[in-house]
Amino acid sequence: MVRESMHEFMNDPIDVSVDFTGRRIKPKRVRWGTKVYDIDKVNLVHGAREGQKRIFYFSVSDTANFMKLKLDTETLEWRLVEVYAP
Amino acid sequence: MAIILHLDFNSYFASVEQQANPFLRGLPIAVAGKGRHSIDVAAAHQGSARITIDQLSFQRSVVTTASREAKRRGVKTAMGTWQARKICPEMLVIPGDPQKYGDITKRFMAILRRYADVVQQFSTDEAFADITCACGGDYLGATILAQSIRAEIALECGEYCTVSIGIASNKFLAKLASESKKPNGLTVVPPHEAEDFVLTRPLADFCGIGHRIEKHLERLGATSVATLRQLPLSLLLREFKSYGYFIYNSARGLGSDELEPNEDPKSIGNSYTFPHNLKNEQEIYRNLLALADRVAWRMRKQNFVATHIAGYVRYGDFGGYGFHRRCQDPLIDGLDIANTAWEIMKTRIDAQKGVRLIGVSASGLLPLGGSDSLFDSQRRKTRALKALDQVTDKYGSGVWQRASTLQTNFKERVSGWHYDHES
Numbered sequence: 146m147v148r149e150s151m152h153e154f155m156n157d158p159i160d161v162s163v164d165f166t167g168r169r170i171k172p173k174r175v176r177w178g179t180k181v182y183d184i185d186k187v188n189l190v191h192g193a194r195e196g197q198k199r200i201f202y203f204s205v206s207d208t209a210n211f212m213k214l215k216l217d218t219e220t221l222e223w224r225l226v227e228v229y230a231p
Numbered sequence: 232m233a234i235i236l237h238l239d240f241n242s243y244f245a246s247v248e249q250q251a252n253p254f255l256r257g258l259p260i261a262v263a264g265k266g267r268h269s270i271d272v273a274a275a276h277q278g279s280a281r282i283t284i285d286q287l288s289f290q291r292s293v294v295t296t297a298s299r300e301a302k303r304r305g306v307k308t309a310m311g312t313w314q315a316r317k318i319c320p321e322m323l324v325i326p327g328d329p330q331k332y333g334d335i336t337k338r339f340m341a342i343l344r345r346y347a348d349v350v351q352q353f354s355t356d357e358a359f360a361d362i363t364c365a366c367g368g369d370y371l372g373a374t375i376l377a378q379s380i381r382a383e384i385a386l387e388c389g390e391y392c393t394v395s396i397g398i399a400s401n402k403f404l405a406k407l408a409s410e411s412k413k414p415n416g417l418t419v420v421p422p423h424e425a426e427d428f429v430l431t432r433p434l435a436d437f438c439g440i441g442h443r444i445e446k447h448l449e450r451l452g453a454t455s456v457a458t459l460r461q462l463p464l465s466l467l468l469r470e471f472k473s474y475g476y477f478i479y480n481s482a483r484g485l486g487s488d489e490l491e492p493n494e495d496p497k498s499i500g501n502s503y504t505f506p507h508n509l510k511n512e513q514e515i516y517r518n519l520l521a522l523a524d525r526v527a528w529r530m531r532k533q534n535f536v537a538t539h540i541a542g543y544v545r546y547g548d549f550g551g552y553g554f555h556r557r558c559q560d561p562l563i564d565g566l567d568i569a570n571t572a573w574e575i576m577k578t579r580i581d582a583q584k585g586v587r588l589i590g591v592s593a594s595g596l597l598p599l600g601g602s603d604s605l606f607d608s609q610r611r612k613t614r615a616l617k618a619l620d621q622v623t624d625k626y627g628s629g630v631w632q633r634a635s636t637l638q639t640n641f642k643e644r645v646s647g648w649h650y651d652h653e654s
Contacts, residue, residue: 150323152284154275189251189389191334193273196626202276202331204251211252215276226276231254 151230161214161223172203172214177225182207202226232422233488234373236360237397237405238343238380241414243356245298247335248325250389259301259322261315263292272328284326295327299414335388342383346376351490359402361490370421373398377417399425403486406438425484430456437481444471444478456482499535500592501525503641508547508585514638515586516573521636522591523572524565528628530593531620536561536600537593540571547585554579561597564616566633568593 160176175182189204203214213227240246244262249255275282294315297306304319312324336355343350347360366372377396384394397408399420408418411432420428434440434448434456451470453459459482467475480486501522509515519542530537538561545551554575562568572591580586622630 152325154272154282154284156276156279186253188253189247189331191331193330193334194627195277196624196630198627206253211254213251224276229252229254 151228153228155225155228156215157225159214159223159225161216172205175205175212175214175225182210182212184212232363232400233361234363234366234368234370235399235402235405235488235490236347236362236373236377236380237353237399237402237409238339238358238360239395239397239406239409239413240339240356241393241395242296242299242302243392244296244327244332245301245325246392247332247389248328249298250391251331255298255323255325256391257300258298259304259306259319260298261294261301261306261312261322261324262296262327263312263324264295264327272326273330292324297322335392338387339384339394342380342387345383346380349490349492351492353406357406359405359490361488362398370398370419374417374419377419381417399484401484401486401488402490403438403481404429404484407432407436410436410438420484429482429484432456434459439477439481447471448478496533496535496596498541498592498594499526499530499533499537499596500541500590501529502543502588502590504588505586508587510582510585512577512580512582515576515580515582515589516569517636518639519572519576519589519591520565520569520633521639521641522589523569524633524636525628525641526591526593527563527565527568527616528620528623530596531563531599531616534599535593535596536563536598537568538562538595538597540568540591540593542572542576542589542591544576544580544586544590545588546581547587549587550584551588552579557595562593563599564612 157177161172162174164171164173171187172184175184184205185207187203187205191202191204193200193202199218201216201218203216205212205214209230211227211229212225215224215226216222217224245260248260248262249258292312294301294306294308294310294312296308297310297315301315301319301322304322306315306319306322315322332355336352340350340352340358343358343360346365347362348364349361351359353359362373362376366376377398381394381396384392393415395409395413395416395418397405397410397418397420399405399408400422404420404425407429408420409416412418434445434453440448447470448454448459448462451462451466453462459478462479464475464479467479469475471478503518503522505518509518537558539555539557540562541553541555543551543553554572556571556575558571562571568591619631
């Protein structure tokens with residue numbers, strides 16, 4: 146029996162409100178289309194490179210969903226790239 | 232006497248995934264390797280396609296790491312996912328994300344370098360550290376230092392990323408010690424306890440004694456460390472040649488305490504297992520060329536030229552052959568590497584058997600010289616490669632591709648020593 150859960154990969158533009166603490170930023174709220182999600186926890190932040198471009202991925206969650214947010218440090222554009230709901 | 236620390240992440244890729252996504256914690260999960268239906272996470276994050284993970288689509292994939300919950304149910308690394316699912320039907324399969332794991336590897340290596348005198352990375356999730364001076368030369372200091380390293384890893388990598396640590400007087404013992412308590416263990420083996428500690432461990436836990444050697448030893452009557460100690464060195468040398476010294480010493484807890492940090496590579500290679508067996512010579516050459524371009528790019532990035540090219544072919548029936556050639560001139564271009572390899576391959580290849588895997592590597596590496604070639608065509612090629620390398624540096628690998636390799640598609644590996652995105 147395979148678990149029924151929703152796990153999707155995408156590359157959707159989103160709006161993100163963030164807190165700045167020193168040199169760190171912490172996503173607080175995500176607007177994806179018409180939906181708004183308040184982030185409870187930033188579980189992991191990791192960096193990657195697309196050529197010389199530095200990208201940061203924020204693995205965040207609220208009480209019901211996991212989301213992976215992508216920040217392009219060159220364009221300062223946020224994208225929602227992964228969603229998981231148990 | 233040296234004090235060596237060995238650090239090993241527990242269920243590395245799965246723990247990182249469970250750290251990132253708290254809804255996966257406590258669940259049996261497996262991180263899938265590349266397979267016919269697996270997805271390349273980095274590519275998915277850049278494309279416009281929406282991909283829904285269908286659990287059944289991982290049927291032809293393998294488990295690169297199982298979470299501790301899945302391991303408890305009997306799931307093992309390298310098992311086919313269909314087989315793992317038979318054992319553990321509720322197991323979730325997660326596509327591997329090498330960029331994420333690569334970043335965590337860099338973080339824990341940086342932490343170790345802050346604490347240790349010398350650090351040797353042993354794999355993506357394992358490292359040795361010489362902490363002799365850092366801990367003041369005693370095992371109490373070493374234990375305190377290990378706890379600090381563990382606390383920093385929890386802080387910087389996440390509390391779900393746990394490590395097992397072993398501390399001893401040499402690399403062999405330190406690794407054996409860290410293997411002895413998982414997950415989240417700390418095992419200290421001071422020199423006076425080494426011989427007794429080794430006696431308590433199964434031979435299968437010895438790094439360097441694989442399944443075949445274990446079976447060979449069994450035939451000689453050695454089924455435990457105690458019985459292995461009874462075998463004379465002369466017998467081990469006769470049976471295993473010079474490797475007999477290692478086996479003899481390891482049974483007594485003896486080993487090297489010399490760490491090898493940042494050695495220059497002896498060879499640079501790439502291999503790939505195809506999702507279906509290749510039965511067409513053109514298709515085989517195209518894939519060889521794409522692989523050779525990767526090798527050449529990595530080589531130039533590290534400022535090397537190749538004087539030897541080696542490779543191997545494995546068929547669908549797991550038969551195959553290897554080859555090696557010394558080059559007349561040093562090579563820096565993927566096309567030259569591919570053509571050198573193809574000259575040998577084409578005489579021996581039996582495409583009808585279906586090629587499952589191709590590997591190509593460059594060795595006899597020499598530093599890339601600064602002087603220009605006497606020949607105009609060679610100078611033009613060098614300039615073109617330099618320009619292409621600059622484009623790759625700026626926009627990332629995969630930004631250019633030869634027209635003839637457009638039909639090749641290599642998914643990023645989720646296991647092994649190197650991460651593809653870093654090469």
